[in-house]
Amino acid sequence: MAPLTDIATKGRKVEGHRPWPRVVVTKEVWRLAIQEFVEARATLLGLWGDTGAAHMALLDEASNDILVVTVEGREFPSVGKLHPPAIRLERTIRDLYGMNPVGLPDTRPWLDHGVWGVKHPLGARKRSSGPAAPYTFLPVEGEGLHQIPVGPVHAGIIEPGHFRFTANGETVVRLEERLGYVHKGIESLMTGASIDKAAQLAGRVSGDSTVAYALAFSRAVEAALGVEVPPRAVWLRALMAELERLANHFGDIGAICNDASFSLMYAECGILRERTLRASNACFGHRLMRDRVVPGGVAADLAKDCVEGLRALVETVRRRFPELIEIYDNTASLQDRTVTTGYLSPSLAREFGAGGYVGRASGRAFDARKAAAYPPYGELDFTVPVFDKGDVNARVWVRIREIEQSLALIEQIIERLPKGASPDGASPKGTSPMGTLRADLGTPGEVREGIALVETFRGDVLVSIRIAADGTIARCHLRDPSWFQWPLLEAVIEGNIVADFPLCNKSFNCSYSGHDL
Amino acid sequence: MRRLLLKNLLRHPVTETAPEPDGAALAELAANLDRAARRKLGRSLAIREVDAGSCNGCELEIHALNNAFYDLERFGLRFVASPRHADVLLVTGPVTKNMREALARTYRATPDPKWVVAVGDCAVNGGIFAGSYAVEGGVRSVIPVDLHIKGCPPTPEDLLKGLLALLEGI
Ligand code: SF4
Numbered sequence: 001m002a003p004l005t006d007i008a009t010k011g012r013k014v015e016g017h018r019p020w021p022r023v024v025v026t027k028e029v030w031r032l033a034i035q036e037f038v039e040a041r042a043t044l045l046g047l048w049g050d051t052g053a054a055h056m057a058l059l060d061e062a063s064n065d066i067l068v069v070t071v072e073g074r075e076f077p078s079v080g081k082l083h084p085p086a087i088r089l090e091r092t093i094r095d096l097y098g099m100n101p102v103g104l105p106d107t108r109p110w111l112d113h114g115v116w117g118v119k120h121p122l123g124a125r126k127r128s129s130g131p132a133a134p135y136t137f138l139p140v141e142g143e144g145l146h147q148i149p150v151g152p153v154h155a156g157i158i159e160p161g162h163f164r165f166t167a168n169g170e171t172v173v174r175l176e177e178r179l180g181y182v183h184k185g186i187e188s189l190m191t192g193a194s195i196d197k198a199a200q201l202a203g204r205v206s207g208d209s210t211v212a213y214a215l216a217f218s219r220a221v222e223a224a225l226g227v228e229v230p231p232r233a234v235w236l237r238a239l240m241a242e243l244e245r246l247a248n249h250f251g252d253i254g255a256i257c258n259d260a261s262f263s264l265m266y267a268e269c270g271i272l273r274e275r276t277l278r279a280s281n282a283c284f285g286h287r288l289m290r291d292r293v294v295p296g297g298v299a300a301d302l303a304k305d306c307v308e309g310l311r312a313l314v315e316t317v318r319r320r321f322p323e324l325i326e327i328y329d330n331t332a333s334l335q336d337r338t339v340t341t342g343y344l345s346p347s348l349a350r351e352f353g354a355g356g357y358v359g360r361a362s363g364r365a366f367d368a369r370k371a372a373a374y375p376p377y378g379e380l381d382f383t384v385p386v387f388d389k390g391d392v393n394a395r396v397w398v399r400i401r402e403i404e405q406s407l408a409l410i411e412q413i414i415e416r417l418p419k420g421a422s423p424d425g426a427s428p429k430g431t432s433p434m435g436t437l438r439a440d441l442g443t444p445g446e447v448r449e450g451i452a453l454v455e456t457f458r459g460d461v462l463v464s465i466r467i468a469a470d471g472t473i474a475r476c477h478l479r480d481p482s483w484f485q486w487p488l489l490e491a492v493i494e495g496n497i498v499a500d501f502p503l504c505n506k507s508f509n510c511s512y513s514g515h516d517l
Numbered sequence: 518m519r520r521l522l523l524k525n526l527l528r529h530p531v532t533e534t535a536p537e538p539d540g541a542a543l544a545e546l547a548a549n550l551d552r553a554a555r556r557k558l559g560r561s562l563a564i565r566e567v568d569a570g571s572c573n574g575c576e577l578e579i580h581a582l583n584n585a586f587y588d589l590e591r592f593g594l595r596f597v598a599s600p601r602h603a604d605v606l607l608v609t610g611p612v613t614k615n616m617r618e619a620l621a622r623t624y625r626a627t628p629d630p631k632w633v634v635a636v637g638d639c640a641v642n643g644g645i646f647a648g649s650y651a652v653e654g655g656v657r658s659v660i661p662v663d664l665h666i667k668g669c670p671p672t673p674e675d676l677l678k679g680l681l682a683l684l685e686g687i
Pocket residue numbers: 204207570571572573574575609610611636637638639640644668669670671
């Protein structure tokens with residue numbers, strides 16, 4: 001029997017959880033589930049708290065089956081004790097809910113820096129008493145070691161976080177991250193909010209992935225409510241998602257090269273990124289396409305006559321990008337910085353279920369567009385590029401190949417976009433009759449649950465949602481791909497020189513905001 | 518690479534031949550900004566960006582100011598790595614409680630005279646994040662603000678306009 005089916009049969013199935021099953025299990029079965037990770041038969045997709053319960057999502061990578069298991073009570077056997085990728089998730093559950101993962105090896109707070117004025121904000125809120133004790137970093141011992149603290153405010157225009165390097169001369173022997181600086185309490189703001197308000201919040205979890213987040217949230221809502229999205233909206237969503245991927249990959253490739261002091265690539269990629277944003281703006285009225293994907297469909301149709309602009313964009317990239325790839329590949333000084341730098345082993349990538357270019361540069365082919373095969377991707381022709389060298393260079397190459405795939409996807413989508421309300425296929429913005437681009441959500445009248453897995457440019461985001469009978473959000477959890485990538489950055493920098501950290505970091509480009517929530 | 522460099526040399530720069538209709542307005546805006554900076558400060562303007570809890574959307578557009586279309590530096594506006602070198606703090610985000618201290622310290626580390634520009638809707642009053650246990654609710658609740666630039670995120674052009682308005686008002 002498939003490993004997840006076995007566990008599923010040992011639990012009590014929860015009705016109204018879609019599309020994948022959720023079962024309530026005993027602590028014994030919870031332990032069996034942990035064992036699936038230990039024996040590498042399943043991947044941890046998420047682990048989050050709830051009122052009086054903890055949920056865990058498991059993925060069987062052989063069959064792409066997903067199962068959510070729930071254990072009730074204020075205590076549960078720690079997953080992180082046996083499976084390290086869960087440690088920060090469990091520290092977060094402690095911070096936000098005050099629950100106790102029994103046996104958790106690291107019980108330092110994670111998102112809670114002791115200044116919220118409240119403890120366990122999602123659990124039985126308690127006023128916190130006075131300032132918190134200073135955070136203790138892990139001890140480092142040895143001769144000739146020195147520490148370099150960096151952040152939370154960094155030198156560049158990037159998000160805040162703290163990095164504590166321990167170095168021996170130039171060589172990093174340990175990096176310890178401390179995150180949580182941009183924790184905004186998004187999940188608490190969502191609780192009790194209307195679906196529309198929560199959708200806007202979801203689109204602001206990580207601004208660079210606003211389309212993918214809005215899509216993941218919307219898909220979870222639609223699964224819960226059993227809503228069917230109009231076909232044209234489905235395809236427009238994918239168009240937006242691929243434009244978002246393009247823009248981000250251009251930005252990343254340029255930024256990585258810039259950190260190797262190769263500003264030509266930075267400038268050239270910046271131009272392609274800007275062109276992508278302008279084309280997106282022309283089509284959807286917003287450079288980042290924020291609030292354009294909404295539960296039930298999309299907020300507006302394509303602007304009139306913008307498809308030509310998209311074709312021109314694809315054509316420009318096809319012409320310019322190969323030259324840039326050639327430069328990247330043939331510049332010794334650049335290759336010298338990226339090849340073999342920041343090596344991530346395939347086994348670590350697998351263990352952590354690292355998504356996106358981080359996983360795919362280390363042999364893990366997982367891509368939610370294929371694995372969850374949400375529409376319209378099942379009908380589109382594309383491949384998932386995979387490399388196995390695991391270095392900065394491989395992470396650049398995944399992005400290069402994905403840009404090519406996204407261009408092909410955009411062409412296919414433009415070509416096959418289902419007709420809208422008006423005869424020429426495009427209806428004037430804002431005037432599309434409801435039902436053509438956005439299905440009515442209705443009010444459920446009972447509690448409903450949904451879950452969705454969507455591929456952002458940096459990896460898979462998981463959204464789990466419970467909708468109350470009156471249609472408001474009872475609980476929503478959003479797990480950014482960065483949760484399983486940040487810890488790996490600590491691992492890959494070991495043994496590299498301090499000066500290569502910015503390169504490694506950019507090649508991961510983890511989200512702070514998405515992680516801190 | 519030489520081929521590309523040569524092509525770039527012979528080709529018109531994107532900054533001038535940008536087919537987008539806002540090209541001219543943009544150049545004018547940036548030139549005004551430069552003139553105002555030189556008049557008021559006698560030199561170019563140094564900007565330090567501080568993310569005080571943004572979703573990172575605002576950062577993306579601030580970054581765009583550096584691309585070849587907007588090319589901020591040619592007008593004497595530059596981003597600096599340390600608050601000690603800055604005239605202007607460009608602050609994004611609703612100011613999370615976890616960032617309050619770091620923002621206040623950055624402000625104290627910036628020499629006088631200094632100006633603070635709060636960027637983005639959530640920097641005004643917390644925006645969509647207002648009311649959370651984890652946010653202060655806007656930059657003004659922590660440090661004095663000279664100007665707000667609205668938008669979610671503001672476009673690069675909005676940002677240029679805002680910086681110009683700041684200089685006009687100094
Ligand atoms: S204003 Fe909008 S884009 Fe800017 S940080 Fe706030 S939510 Fe993000």
